[in-house]
Amino acid sequence: MNEIVHYQGVAMSPEELCEEYLRISALRPRTELSYRNVVAVFAKDTHVKDIKSVTDDLVIDWRDKILDRASETTWHTYQRTMRALWNYAIESGYLDHNPFKKVRSPRAVKKEPKLLPVRTIQRAIQYLNQCEGTDRHKPAWFWRTVFKTLFYTGIRAQQLVYLRWKDIDFEDRMITLRYRGSKTRREWRLPIPDEIYDDLRELEEKTLEYSMKTRAELKRDQVFRVQLFNPEYARYEMHTDQVFGFFRRLSQDLGERISAHRLRHTMATLLAAGGKVDLKTLQYILGHTDVRTTMGYLHPDPKTLRSPWHVEAGGDYRNESDRRAASAVGNRGFGRRMRMYA
Numbered sequence: 001m002n003e004i005v006h007y008q009g010v011a012m013s014p015e016e017l018c019e020e021y022l023r024i025s026a027l028r029p030r031t032e033l034s035y036r037n038v039v040a041v042f043a044k045d046t047h048v049k050d051i052k053s054v055t056d057d058l059v060i061d062w063r064d065k066i067l068d069r070a071s072e073t074t075w076h077t078y079q080r081t082m083r084a085l086w087n088y089a090i091e092s093g094y095l096d097h098n099p100f101k102k103v104r105s106p107r108a109v110k111k112e113p114k115l116l117p118v119r120t121i122q123r124a125i126q127y128l129n130q131c132e133g134t135d136r137h138k139p140a141w142f143w144r145t146v147f148k149t150l151f152y153t154g155i156r157a158q159q160l161v162y163l164r165w166k167d168i169d170f171e172d173r174m175i176t177l178r179y180r181g182s183k184t185r186r187e188w189r190l191p192i193p194d195e196i197y198d199d200l201r202e203l204e205e206k207t208l209e210y211s212m213k214t215r216a217e218l219k220r221d222q223v224f225r226v227q228l229f230n231p232e233y234a235r236y237e238m239h240t241d242q243v244f245g246f247f248r249r250l251s252q253d254l255g256e257r258i259s260a261h262r263l264r265h266t267m268a269t270l271l272a273a274g275g276k277v278d279l280k281t282l283q284y285i286l287g288h289t290d291v292r293t294t295m296g297y298l299h300p301d302p303k304t305l306r307s308p309w310h311v312e313a314g315g316d317y318r319n320e321s322d323r324r325a326a327s328a329v330g331n332r333g334f335g336r337r338m339r340m341y342a
Contacts, residue, residue: 011050012094014039014085021088028180030158038081051089059099072106079105116266120256121151127254136253139229143246145199146224150260152193154267154285157243157260163223165207165215168192168200177287188287268297 018039022032046062048054059082066075083100090098124147131140150160159177167176173192192200200223208218210228226242227233233242243260251257268286271277277285283294 011052012089013049014043014051014054017051017085017089017094020092021085034077035081035085038078039085041078042082051086051095054086054099056099056102059103063103063105067106075105079103114257114262115269116256116258116262118266118270120254120258121263121266124250124254124258127250137246137249138232139226142203142224142226142229143250145196145203146243146246147250147263148196148199149224151263151267152195153190154264155190155287156264157240160224160243160260161222161238161240164219165204165221165223166219168204168223170197170201170204173197186287186289188284190285265297268294272298 018035022035027035042048042062045065046054046058048058063075063079066078079100083098086095086098086100089095125144128137128140128144128147131137134140137143146160149155150157153175155177162178162180163175164178167178169176170192175190175192177188177190179187203223204215204218207221207223207225207228208215211218211221213221222237224238226238227236247259251259264286268282271282271285272279279291279294279298282297283291286294286297288294
């Protein structure tokens with residue numbers, strides 16, 4: 001194992017500080033990559049070779065440069081990353097001042113997340129059905145199962161790719177979400193919605209067939225491994241960038257932006273708007289540690305805003321056809337699923 005080099009009195013670059021910090025920290029690979037990317041941007045923009053040369057004025061100039069080409073949210077991410085590194089440098093005795101903590105930042109503009117009309121979700125599923133047997137989204141049945149699982153469970157793409165077959169309990173109809181794929185580093189269980197039970201069963205049967213393994217041997221294997229059914233995909237296991245790539249291609253085909261995160265927001269809004277669950281249950285489903293985060297997933301129905309004295313269950317979702325579709329989704333699946341929490 002590499003020992004940490006102590007830099008008291010010796011020039012230390014931002015990159016060296018970052019690597020030392022990551023070496024002693026238990027961060028996920030994606031988080032480590034994010035730290036390295038931010039430090040690379042800082043080094044390229046400022047040409048800093050020694051962390052001792054970073055002053056308040058230099059940070060202010062860098063902040064202004066970033067805000068000229070990126071959003072306030074991007075700058076906040078950069079500032080949080082650099083502030084953590086400089087805090088570590090102070091704790092280690094390399095520095096006695098953190099300019100990234102002192103320099104003020106503009107408040108980030110919180111944009112309203114764009115929800116998907118239910119008819120768009122239905123249209124996407126129908127389109128994937130039509131793609132079956134073609135080279136588009138090959139294999140289409142697999143990506144349809146990915147799409148439906150993300151929507152009906154509300155899990156993140158990261159959690160989807162971390163699922164192993166031992167996490168799927170068909171007998172009790174439950175899914176265990178492991179801490180390694182969780183943004184909040186915790187585990188919890190969700191019921192398997194009726195709408196995806198048969199899809200997951202089909203995926204299991206085809207995985208057994210293509211892998212030539214027994215169910216016992218399959219326990220530790222990835223549930224959603226597209227490479228097993230289409231060797232044109234790189235790597236041995238499916239990664240989130242391949243999930244995101246699928247949604248980019250699907251969005252191009254349908255002419256409307258669809259993403260895993262928009263499916264998650266839409267699912268949460270449908271549950272809340274339909275009165276299917278209370279806030280605490282929704283917090284549990286989404287895996288939030290702070291209920292305030294869950295509140296950010298709740299978006300009022302436009303009809304409710306127009307008439308506070310009259311609330312129609314299901315909402316109008318832009319038009320009457322969306323209202324009927326939302327009601328159908330709620331009556332057919334979400335209600336049965338939520339009774340499992342009672």
